[in-house]
Amino acid sequence: xxxxxxxxxxxxxxxxxxxxxxxxxxxxxxxxxxxxxxxxxxxxxxxxxxxxxxxxxxxxxxxxxxxxxxxxxxxxxxxxxxxxxxxxxxxxxxxxxxxxxxxxxxxxxxxxxxxxxxxxxxxxxxxxxxxxxxxxxxxxxxxxxxxxxxxxxxxxxxxxxxxxxxxxxxxxxxxxxxxxxxxxxxxxxxxxxx
Amino acid sequence: xxxxxxxxxxxxxxxxxxxxxxxxxxxxxxxxxxxxxxxxxxxxxxxxxxxxxxxxxxxxxxxxxxxxxxxxxxxxxxxxxxxxxxxxxxxxxxxxxxxxxxxxxxxxxxxxxxxxxxxxxxxxxxxxxxxxxxxxxxxxxxxxxxxxxxxxxxxxxxxxxxxxxxxxxxxxxxxxxxxxxxxxxxxxxxxxxxxxxxxxxxxxxxxxxxxxxxxxxxxxxxxxxxxxxxxxxxxxxxxxxxxxxxxxxxxxxxxxxxxxxxxxxxxxxxxxxxxxxxxxxxxxxxxxxxxxxxxxxxxxxxxxxxxxxxxxxxxxxxxxxxxxxxxxxxxxxxxxxxxxxxxxxxxxxxxxxxxxxxxxxxxxxxxxxxxxxxxxxxxxxxxxxxxxxxxxxxxxxxxxxxxxxxxxxxxxxxxxxxxxxxxxxxxxxxxxxxxxxxxxxxxxxxxxxxxxxxxxxxxxxxxxxxxxxxxxxxxxxxxxxxxxxxxxxxxxxxxxxxxxxxxxxxxxxxxxxxxxxxxxxxxxxxxxxxxxxxxxxxxxxxxxxxxxxxxxxxxxxxxxxxxxxxxxxxxxxxxxxxxxxxxxxxxxxxxxxxxxxxxxxxxxxxxxxxxxxxxxxxxxxxxxxxxxxxxxxxxxxxxxxxxxxxxxxxxxxxxxxxxxxxxxxxxxxxxxxxxxxxxxxxxxxxxxxxxxxxxxxxxxxxxxxxxx
Ligand code: SF4
Ligand code: SF4
Numbered sequence: 009x010x011x012x013x014x015x016x017x018x019x020x021x022x023x024x025x026x027x028x029x030x031x032x033x034x035x036x037x038x039x040x041x042x043x044x045x046x047x048x049x050x051x052x053x054x055x056x057x058x059x060x061x062x063x064x065x066x067x068x069x070x071x072x073x074x075x076x077x078x079x080x081x082x083x084x085x086x087x088x089x090x091x092x093x094x095x096x097x098x099x100x101x102x103x104x105x106x107x108x109x110x111x112x113x114x115x116x117x118x119x120x121x122x123x124x125x126x127x128x129x130x131x132x133x134x135x136x137x138x139x140x141x142x143x144x145x146x147x148x149x150x151x152x153x154x155x156x157x158x159x160x161x162x163x164x165x166x167x168x169x170x171x172x173x174x175x176x177x178x179x180x181x182x183x184x185x186x187x188x189x190x191x192x193x194x195x196x197x198x199x200x201x202x
Numbered sequence: 203x204x205x206x207x208x209x210x211x212x213x214x215x216x217x218x219x220x221x222x223x224x225x226x227x228x229x230x231x232x233x234x235x236x237x238x239x240x241x242x243x244x245x246x247x248x249x250x251x252x253x254x255x256x257x258x259x260x261x262x263x264x265x266x267x268x269x270x271x272x273x274x275x276x277x278x279x280x281x282x283x284x285x286x287x288x289x290x291x292x293x294x295x296x297x298x299x300x301x302x303x304x305x306x307x308x309x310x311x312x313x314x315x316x317x318x319x320x321x322x323x324x325x326x327x328x329x330x331x332x333x334x335x336x337x338x339x340x341x342x343x344x345x346x347x348x349x350x351x352x353x354x355x356x357x358x359x360x361x362x363x364x365x366x367x368x369x370x371x372x373x374x375x376x377x378x379x380x381x382x383x384x385x386x387x388x389x390x391x392x393x394x395x396x397x398x399x400x401x402x403x404x405x406x407x408x409x410x411x412x413x414x415x416x417x418x419x420x421x422x423x424x425x426x427x428x429x430x431x432x433x434x435x436x437x438x439x440x441x442x443x444x445x446x447x448x449x450x451x452x453x454x455x456x457x458x459x460x461x462x463x464x465x466x467x468x469x470x471x472x473x474x475x476x477x478x479x480x481x482x483x484x485x486x487x488x489x490x491x492x493x494x495x496x497x498x499x500x501x502x503x504x505x506x507x508x509x510x511x512x513x514x515x516x517x518x519x520x521x522x523x524x525x526x527x528x529x530x531x532x533x534x535x536x537x538x539x540x541x542x543x544x545x546x547x548x549x550x551x552x553x554x555x556x557x558x559x560x561x562x563x564x565x566x567x568x569x570x571x572x573x574x575x576x577x578x579x580x581x582x583x584x585x586x587x588x589x590x591x592x593x594x595x596x597x598x599x600x601x602x603x604x605x606x607x608x609x610x611x612x613x614x615x616x617x618x619x620x621x622x623x624x625x626x627x628x629x630x631x632x633x634x635x636x637x638x639x640x641x642x643x644x645x646x647x648x649x650x651x652x653x654x655x656x657x658x659x660x661x662x663x664x665x666x667x668x669x670x671x672x673x674x675x676x677x678x679x680x681x682x683x684x685x686x687x688x689x690x691x692x693x694x695x696x697x698x699x700x701x702x703x704x705x706x707x708x709x710x711x712x713x714x715x716x717x718x719x720x721x722x723x724x725x726x727x728x729x730x731x732x733x734x735x736x737x738x739x740x741x742x743x744x745x746x747x748x749x750x751x752x753x754x755x756x757x758x759x760x761x762x763x764x765x766x767x768x769x770x771x772x773x774x775x776x777x778x779x780x781x782x783x784x785x786x787x788x789x790x791x792x793x794x795x796x797x798x799x800x801x802x803x804x805x806x807x808x809x810x811x812x813x814x815x816x817x818x819x820x821x822x823x824x825x826x827x828x829x830x831x832x833x834x835x836x837x838x839x840x841x842x843x844x845x846x847x848x849x850x851x852x853x854x855x856x857x858x859x860x861x862x863x864x865x866x867x868x869x870x871x872x873x874x875x876x877x878x879x880x881x882x883x884x885x886x887x888x889x890x891x892x893x894x895x896x897x898x899x900x901x902x903x904x905x906x907x908x909x910x
Contacts, residue, residue, distance in 0.1 A: 028470070094485045095435045099401060114248070115460075115470040125434045125484040132430045150460055150471065154452045157477065161417045161452075164284050165480035165488070170459070172471045175427040177389065179343035179361055180369050182233050185389045188342060189396065190427030190474070 028116030032173025058102035104130035137191035240468025263516035280418025284480030294324035310404035317341035318409020358521035406432035410443035423472035466520035501553035523573035528838035545573035561594035568842030569716035591718025603642030607844035644854035657685035670703030677751035694904035705737035735768035753809035800874025807880035841886035
């Protein structure tokens, strides 16, 4: 796995993001190139027993290596096809993959900007979820997301979601249990080459 | 309007039913205290300057409430531009009808709903079910209470009172098979059970945490992600929100999305925070996907227009006030609440469900003031609750026992003329039996003895008439019970170089406030403020040995007197005596020596917390070489002034239950004695632990610094 050495000022913020994301029960990794990002994601899916995966948006240059890697590992890959009801497809798959528009270090948060709800489905329904995030979009605090929110909201219809780790519930005896409705295993891959 | 005695009877029965459940109470308290611990950790991490953080959050809400009409218009316009349909409902009935009409139009049969107190407030489930629609609550806690046929127990943890065994039983019934009480298994069942509902529902309803006017955005926060699973697949989505959820800008919303989880569950952020601006298409299809936003007034405009209750609209529903509330954490939300529970539940209920409903549980507020201290938007709940009591007693009358305990000062004033007789009477079994029977004063409660020598005599030749730089506010404690401690405080100040005066004064009148007799409280405040402000020269301080008195001068009088300059002046000059003495010893202006041997367990009275002065008590004792540690539960000891003196479950018995955990901790601390600045906490702790309890000044001797 890539190290944070040599990232200068970004070092603190990326390190903090990954640390906080892990505290929240997620997994976090840093990837220096598309190949290593694809490997980290594919390994994660394998570890969690995924056999089918739905891919939505991916960062530039990642589609090919990732699909290749997943297919090599025998995973069945789905992507958006307008002829089918996406709910039917996404509810069948074991894992979802998409890309966050940004991340917040202090709170270990992925910022998902969705102009179509297929994006939200992918990060909500499957038991395992992998999210790529461009390292240069990781900001320190929640308060620094206002610009991103404002520009996203210029579009007529948009859903922005702050996702902080796997879904959780403490409703029975306040014992924290991960993965109640949404994903149970969540990996965020910070792409440092972007 | 039912009479106070009728409401008292109903409430007493409810309280009596839960008081014996000690195991359940232990479980509940642990859960709430755990939340408070997590909250403290999150504050450390996310809001180091917590006072600023609270003021920022309050400013956001205050700005929105001050501009509500304008923001509402802006919000509606922006939502409509995005294709959402917006409805304004003046009351619960209208809101339910709007939702029902939409459901009917869409031919919906199955509806998923994610946690929303506003839909609980308007009774939406019951309304829709009456019209044969099936509504499934999808938040796990809500699902549990729905299956149990109960209402939410807590604002944030609706099913916190249910054990895993209770949940297993409920889920087994629903599953038609026996489920174990393993939490993982129960969660898996809920996941499967609800997933099918999510994917087949015709319509999804969510509540709204925040709404942004400038963008026409609703924000929904959930940890489970159930809001998303509800409103992604369903064609029709309805967001139901109270109009107070509006803020102006994105930046305002960001402040609140942090304040809410930090103060609520102690999380940095809620797991899923969805900013929904219009309805996003699914797989490119936008036509069939509708978004409806129902904005509810239901008493909020009246709240906004009422100067005392306006700030109730600043509530961000974090639930912290119920976690800290001593009586809530002993009784739970089914006793301490209607639909809205706990401290903030009282003013909210008064406006959305009626004054009488609120008066049914308002007496459970014992005016400790802790809810105000913890609230992230600094809502003065104790004041609003006193006002609810006040408005109710205009119609339903005041309880006789409350009038009796309110007049304690008169009794002790008379008693001070014949101290031996008075002290004999209050210790006699016969008198106490009669007092319990006819006055409602609990016979098992130790009553403080009146002092033989009045304060004025002890201070003869010590206090000055004019030109004082410290005013001593004696209150009931130093005036009638322990003038010796009052005199010691005055001596200490004189040793430190102060010129002290004792202006004309009455006791603070806090019990009037606690029982909602605000007119009497105001009279007392007027008298004291007039005399204190007259005697107050520039830079002078006002001190008292009783924290409730200090708290009253500092926080209550300005509000009671509509912030007149004299009250503000008195408030400004009032300071905690222990803080001042600690500063004086630290600065070498005073020396302190111990007069009692052994280790001290320091109790933190609620009104001392408002000054954040408990550490100073420890430091003061330590500076004299006394080994001292704070022993506390973080909440009230339960005595609450005169509350614990009243006979019955709504007095002595509840006060003992509230205090039980503190007593256990005190006894387990292996300290030789307890130190408390409060005269009434002292009685309660001494009754509850059999340990000697002293005012800090009793354990110390102060002298002027030796000349070098
Ligand atoms: S009143 Fe304050 S502490 Fe209570 S729930 Fe509302 S915001 Fe939280
Ligand atoms: S003042 Fe104390 S007793 Fe009253 S509601 Fe607030 S926390 Fe509870």
